[in-house]
Amino acid sequence: MLAACGHEHGEARYPGVVKAALQSPGEKIEVPPPPFTEGAFPCSDCHDPSLPVNRERRKLEMAHQEIVLQHDEEHRWCLDCHSAENRDKLHLASGELVDFTESYRLCGQCHGDKHRDWRAGVHGRRIGQWNGHKSYLLCVHCHSSHAPKFEPKPPQPAPVRPEALGRGVVR
Amino acid sequence: MTKTTPSRREFLCALGGCAAAATAAGCSDLTHTSWFRSAFRELGDDEKKAIVADLEREHAVKYGKPVKVGTEGPLPDVEFGYALDISRCIGCRRCVYSCVDENNQSRDPQLHWIRVLEMDKEKGIDFAHANAYYEAEKVPRDGHFYLPVACQQCRNAPCVRACPVGATWMEKDGIVVIDYDWCIGCRCCMSACPYGARHFNYGEPHVPPEQLNPDTHYLGNRPRTKGVVEKCTFCIQRVRKGRYPACVEVCPVGARKFGNLLDPDSEVRYVLEHKRVYVLKAELNTRPKFFYFYGL
Numbered sequence: 319m320l321a322a323c324g325h326e327h328g329e330a331r332y333p334g335v336v337k338a339a340l341q342s343p344g345e346k347i348e349v350p351p352p353p354f355t356e357g358a359f360p361c362s363d364c365h366d367p368s369l370p371v372n373r374e375r376r377k378l379e380m381a382h383q384e385i386v387l388q389h390d391e392e393h394r395w396c397l398d399c400h401s402a403e404n405r406d407k408l409h410l411a412s413g414e415l416v417d418f419t420e421s422y423r424l425c426g427q428c429h430g431d432k433h434r435d436w437r438a439g440v441h442g443r444r445i446g447q448w449n450g451h452k453s454y455l456l457c458v459h460c461h462s463s464h465a466p467k468f469e470p471k472p473p474q475p476a477p478v479r480p481e482a483l484g485r486g487v488v489r
Numbered sequence: 490m491t492k493t494t495p496s497r498r499e500f501l502c503a504l505g506g507c508a509a510a511a512t513a514a515g516c517s518d519l520t521h522t523s524w525f526r527s528a529f530r531e532l533g534d535d536e537k538k539a540i541v542a543d544l545e546r547e548h549a550v551k552y553g554k555p556v557k558v559g560t561e562g563p564l565p566d567v568e569f570g571y572a573l574d575i576s577r578c579i580g581c582r583r584c585v586y587s588c589v590d591e592n593n594q595s596r597d598p599q600l601h602w603i604r605v606l607e608m609d610k611e612k613g614i615d616f617a618h619a620n621a622y623y624e625a626e627k628v629p630r631d632g633h634f635y636l637p638v639a640c641q642q643c644r645n646a647p648c649v650r651a652c653p654v655g656a657t658w659m660e661k662d663g664i665v666v667i668d669y670d671w672c673i674g675c676r677c678c679m680s681a682c683p684y685g686a687r688h689f690n691y692g693e694p695h696v697p698p699e700q701l702n703p704d705t706h707y708l709g710n711r712p713r714t715k716g717v718v719e720k721c722t723f724c725i726q727r728v729r730k731g732r733y734p735a736c737v738e739v740c741p742v743g744a745r746k747f748g749n750l751l752d753p754d755s756e757v758r759y760v761l762e763h764k765r766v767y768v769l770k771a772e773l774n775t776r777p778k779f780f781y782f783y784g785l
């Protein structure tokens with residue numbers, strides 16, 4: 319990824335990031351397990367590798383009907399990310415297979431700027447110590463891979479107005 | 490201490506004599522350490538220990554459970570900084586209430602260290618038309634963006650200069666703190682702060698014992714009393730032990746970033762070096778260590 323696009327120019331522009339990537343070349347980033355729907359993984363339990371694969375883009379009718387793709391759906395389709403050869407893996411544009419625990423590499427192909435910020439701990443959430451061990455969340459812990467835009471959520475209650483606190487003055 | 494500026498101890502002694510003041514009826518619950526002592530900054534380790542032991546006893550009686558009052562000092566080579574991504578904040582106020590829980594802010598009367606301002610996208614950052622009292626079924630609301638404001642931890646802090654008794658100061662790691670036992674409640678700091686970040690306990694603060702966070706720091710979230718000023722300390726009780734502030738951990742969109750400004754590999758430094766960053770009311774030359782940025 320960062321290494322593949324050549325670190326010389328990257329190092330000059332983003333010293334911190336590339337350094338972080340260089341400290342662990344090819345090493346996986348520590349993340350909690352991917353948030354699979356219960357019972358969904360391994361996919362090969364249902365997608366028997368001996369069965370023929372229908373690669374045609376179509377409305378799903380036998381399974382996964384609940385998935386409504388809202389992620390560049392005009393151009394994308396299951397097998398752009400999921401591997402047809404090995405159902406338990408994802409694949410990059412190059413054809414390289416990646417585990418679900420490394421799905422950030424797949425997302426990073428299109429969302430390079432977010433991927434870069436994420437590696438630096440600036441896009442998304444990190445858990446741990448500011449001066450010590452940190453672990454990352456996968457993109458899919460916060461964003462649904464099939465509909466990544468956040469849904470609006472109810473806010474917590476507005477503060478009590480100062481008048482109502484009995485002070486009789488607005489701050 | 491020169492003769493012309495009597496210390497608090499000398500002043501109290503002059504009022505009625507040390508022995509008399511300490512034993513006077515009605516004052517018997519005043520512990521020696523909380524009244525007849527120097528400002529926290531000037532204390533030796535032994536004095537600190539004695540004071541903290543007294544406080545822990547008092548709090549344990551009041552809340553019916555053990556309460557720890559820490560005195561951890563600043564870590565070497567650390568200056569804390571904070572960065573908040575206003576292109577991501579959705580105004581959900583999760584940070585406000587996690588701060589209340591972590592830092593033992595009074596539930597009734599209500600007191601909040603973080604205020605989330607709703608602003609019009611069309612107007613841009615415009616405090617005159619900002620609204621902290623927005624109610625909505627869902628956030629973010631169309632056409633609006635959100636700007637949470639708490640203490641900006643200024644390097645050139647007007648509040649520190651305004652305090653007539655030296656009850657508030659900046660620590661070596663950059664956290665502006667208050668000694669609640671030294672604060673006289675004059676509220677000069679509140680009128681000096683251009684961010685409305687300081688809050689006064691007009692009434693007796695109330696935190697239900699079962700909700701009290703017992704892991705406290707002397708200069709941070711220990712229980713306060715009526716008549717003192719309080720504000721955000723970057724969660725001093727957490728960050729001096731390497732943890733992130735509570736608001737950083739709770740924010741559902743990851744808008745809040747925290748770390749050491751002196752560490753070139755920290756998250757805040759990355760933000761400062763690679764993002765569009767600004768500070769609130771820069772024209773006042775307060776030099777905040779709280780930065781806002783556009784992450785998108």
Ligand code: SF4
Binds near residue numbers: 583744
């Ligand atoms: S928790 Fe995060 S998104 Fe919600 S109001 Fe606070 S900063 Fe904004």
